[in-house]
Amino acid sequence: MQPSDEKILILDFGSQYTQLIARRVRELGVYSEIHPWDWTAEQIRGFAPKGIILSGGPETASVDGGPKADPEVYAMGVPVLGICYGMQTMAAELGGRVAPSSKREFGYARVARTGPCRLLDDIEDAVTTDGLAQLDVWMSHGDRVEAPPSGFSVVAGTESAPVAGIADDGRGFYGLQFHPEVTHTLQGARILGRFIHDICNCGNAWQPGNIIESLIERVRDQVGAGKVLLGLSGGVDSSVVAALLHQAVGDQLTCVFVDNGLLRKDEGDQVMATFAQHLGVKVIRVDAEDRFLSALAGESDPEAKRKIIGKTFIDVFDEEAGKLTEVDFLAQGTIYPDVIESAGAATGKAHVIKSHHNVGGLPEHMKLHLVEPLRELFKDEVRKIGLELGLPREMVYRHPFPGPGLGVRILGEVKKAYADPLREADDIFISELRNHGHYDSVSQAFAVFLPVRSVGVMGDGRRYEHVIALRAVETIDFMTARWAHLPYEFLDHVARRIVNEVDGISRVVYDISGKPPATIEWE
Numbered sequence: 139m140q141p142s143d144e145k146i147l148i149l150d151f152g153s154q155y156t157q158l159i160a161r162r163v164r165e166l167g168v169y170s171e172i173h174p175w176d177w178t179a180e181q182i183r184g185f186a187p188k189g190i191i192l193s194g195g196p197e198t199a200s201v202d203g204g205p206k207a208d209p210e211v212y213a214m215g216v217p218v219l220g221i222c223y224g225m226q227t228m229a230a231e232l233g234g235r236v237a238p239s240s241k242r243e244f245g246y247a248r249v250a251r252t253g254p255c256r257l258l259d260d261i262e263d264a265v266t267t268d269g270l271a272q273l274d275v276w277m278s279h280g281d282r283v284e285a286p287p288s289g290f291s292v293v294a295g296t297e298s299a300p301v302a303g304i305a306d307d308g309r310g311f312y313g314l315q316f317h318p319e320v321t322h323t324l325q326g327a328r329i330l331g332r333f334i335h336d337i338c339n340c341g342n343a344w345q346p347g348n349i350i351e352s353l354i355e356r357v358r359d360q361v362g363a364g365k366v367l368l369g370l371s372g373g374v375d376s377s378v379v380a381a382l383l384h385q386a387v388g389d390q391l392t393c394v395f396v397d398n399g400l401l402r403k404d405e406g407d408q409v410m411a412t413f414a415q416h417l418g419v420k421v422i423r424v425d426a427e428d429r430f431l432s433a434l435a436g437e438s439d440p441e442a443k444r445k446i447i448g449k450t451f452i453d454v455f456d457e458e459a460g461k462l463t464e465v466d467f468l469a470q471g472t473i474y475p476d477v478i479e480s481a482g483a484a485t486g487k488a489h490v491i492k493s494h495h496n497v498g499g500l501p502e503h504m505k506l507h508l509v510e511p512l513r514e515l516f517k518d519e520v521r522k523i524g525l526e527l528g529l530p531r532e533m534v535y536r537h538p539f540p541g542p543g544l545g546v547r548i549l550g551e552v553k554k555a556y557a558d559p560l561r562e563a564d565d566i567f568i569s570e571l572r573n574h575g576h577y578d579s580v581s582q583a584f585a586v587f588l589p590v591r592s593v594g595v596m597g598d599g600r601r602y603e604h605v606i607a608l609r610a611v612e613t614i615d616f617m618t619a620r621w622a623h624l625p626y627e628f629l630d631h632v633a634r635r636i637v638n639e640v641d642g643i644s645r646v647v648y649d650i651s652g653k654p655p656a657t658i659e660w661e
């Protein structure tokens with residue numbers, strides 16, 4: 139799908155930051171994909187990368203049996219960059235020595251440049267007191283390389299890890315003990331840029347305009363003269379797919395917007411206004427509130443609720459497809475993190491925390507083929523494309539809203555009597571965030587309905603009613619998050635409005651949990 143043949147392969151050894159490596163490389167204008175470390179020689183050759191990056195990982199390369207990339211990685215004549223575990227496994231595999239260190243390093247470290255190499259020359263911002271070039275980096279390791287393999291020289295070091303950078307300019311092989319992909323490593327983007335542009339000789343083809351052209355071409359190839367049905371939620375991803383498909387296949391596209399009774403306030407009207415009225419896209423609105431709520435009645439287990447919602451969505455799409463003549467394709471706004479997270483990280487070895495309803499394919503009996511043009515893209519890329527396609531800024535920069543919607547924000551059993559006040563409370567919170575200029579500085583914000591009751595007093599009368607929790611987080615990639623430190627006066631104002639204006643709510647609390655250990659949603 140890439141607009142040029144230039145691509146970087148990232149082999150994942152299970153680092154928390156593997157997705158970040160892929161994002162950084164793409165931000166630098168080069169397409170990259172993540173695949174598991176045990177990809178075979180044939181798969182690696184088939185991918186035809188211009189360069190390979192080996193990620194970090196939790197294992198130890200100092201023992202036999204630690205995960206190792208196929209030797210093809212070092213034999214196919216393309217540059218290789220090993221990061222942290224990636225450097226250690228490369229060193230071990232090519233004949234160097236790796237051992238556990240008594241001095242572990244986590245967090246900020248200052249690395250001194252100790253020898254020349256193409257990857258790091260002239261990349262520093264400052265020099266150390268002894269006149270050596272200095273890098274300000276972020277480390278997270280317990281093992282270290284003790285001796286580099288032959289052909290490599292040591293080009294950087296710290297006191298605890300004298301071999302913190304190794305290089306073989308001849309073969310284009312490099313290893314870094316620190317993480318250039320995290321923003322805390324000040325020179326990180328420059329280092330990755332040096333690797334992909336100067337050492338792997340990749341250009342800058344991965345840009346929104348080019349991406350759109352190649353996505354459109356690919357959709358046209360896949361769909362031909364066929365008819366496409368798109369599940370349109372009004373969220374960022376499916377909205378961008380709608381705009382893209384509209385441009386690619388015009389009238390062959392019909393969208394279905396399912397009102398499952400678990401949406402934000404006025405969502406349906408907004409979707410219809412933007413797409414049907416302004417963009418001239420065909421949109422069918424299905425009122426499925428009763429159907430979803432009765433399917434959910436009596437169920438309080440979070441995973442069971444997610445499964446019911448996912449299945450009901452598919453049933454509704456299937457029925458709508460049956461009503462139209464000859465629909466061949468079902469399109470969805472699946473993006474790369476949905477795929478990676480549902481698979482339990484790229485390697486398929488991490489735990490699945492939540493099942494995303496839109497990943498996992500369609501049931502056997504559905505004869506439709508899936509069209510998922512954004513399946514390889516990150517959210518920030520999707521947003522850039524959305525703007526380029528002419529969608530309104532408010533829509534493209536909306537906070538994400540999970541497919542199961544309020545279904546996972548009403549704890550336990552879902553009832554209309556809970557969804558209605560939750561929608562009101564959520565709308566007050568979000569509109570106040572906008573009024574006070576906080577909406578764009580938090581990454582996601584919402585209200586949660588707690589089906590417990592607490593005692594209150596209002597107008598001298600006793601109240602015994604439900605509780606609303608407010609949640610707002612700041613995050614780059616939704617994998618980790620910190621709770622947003624919103625001003626007390628602001629929270630006070632929102633809490634008063636909710637208790638005063640929403641029937642059945644007598645208390646408001648603010649969630650001050652980070653992720654981890656909490657997730658962003660409550661279920």
Ligand SMILES: Nc1ncnc2c1ncn2[C@@H]1O[C@H](COP(=O)(O)OP(=O)(O)OP(=O)(O)O)[C@@H](O)[C@H]1O
Nearest residue numbers: 369370371373374375376396470471538539540541
């Ligand atoms: N109410 C709905 N009606 C129709 N399709 C839906 C609905 N909710 C979700 N979907 C389908 O499921 C996909 C995944 O939902 P998800 O919430 O991840 O993405 P999104 O809603 O497009 O974007 P965002 O992450 O910004 O909310 C959507 O892209 C869409 O195709």
Ligand SMILES: O=c1[nH]c(=O)c2[nH+]cn([C@@H]3O[C@H](COP(=O)(O)O)[C@@H](O)[C@H]3O)c2[nH]1
Nearest residue numbers: 492493494495538540541542616657658659
């Ligand atoms: O489309 C979705 N379908 C889902 O089933 C789903 N579950 C969580 N989310 C969103 O993913 C991000 C991380 O959520 P958690 O920290 O709660 O796992 C947050 O942005 C969540 O809103 C979902 N999105």
Ligand SMILES: NC(=O)CC[C@H](N)C(=O)O
Nearest residue numbers: 194195222223279280281
């Ligand atoms: N972050 C990493 O890749 C760590 C690598 C290895 N597990 C170590 O502790 O040194």
Ligand SMILES: [Mg+2]
Nearest residue numbers: 373539540541
């Ligand atoms: Mg959504």
